[in-house]
Amino acid sequence: MLSKEEMDKLESILFGHDELLEKIRQDEKELETILKQQQKHKENQMKGIQRVKQAGYRFGRRRKITIKDKKVQAIMKIYDSQDITAKEAMQKLNIARATFYRLRKEWINMQFKEKEYESFK
Structure with missing residues (x-):
């Protein structure tokens, strides 16, 4: 999209070439419409x-x-x-170190939630 200054400069360069200038203006409008459609599509997505x-x-x-x-x-x-x-546990489960400690963290959180739930009974 051309700024006002860029469009003015282009008009001065293309003075006398009205067909070409009109085509550029049409292309600008089409581009603006396409950009609006893309923006709307992205928002909906x-x-x-x-x-x-x-x-x-x-x-x-x-x-x-x-x-x-x-x-x-x-x-x-x-x-x-x-x-x-921990290494033996990783080998038994056939998982990487990062996976073991991610599961370990989830296990601790699960245990904590169970204890918290039990205390409310």
């Missing part, structure tokens, strides 16, 4: 994404292993009792 997220849908790749897996919970209980090391 963001609204849709927000609605879907509020409904509980998660974007991205599904995790292969989660804290809800019985095997993970069993290994975390054994790890809590200090019968195995």
Whole structure:
């Protein structure tokens, strides 16, 4: 999109070439319309994404292993009792270090929430 100064300069350069100048003006209007449509599309897309997220849908790749897996919970209980090391737990679950500690954090949060829930009964 051309500024007022740029358009004035272009008009002075193309003085006498009315057809070309008119074509440039039409192209400017078309470009403006396209940009408005793109902006509206992006706004609608963001609204849709927000609605879907509020409904509980998660974007991205599904995790292969989660804290809800019985095997993970069993290994975390054994790890809590200090019968195995973190490295052994990672090997038994066949997961990377970062994944283990992410699951560990989720496990601790889950345990805390369960204890908190029990205290309200």
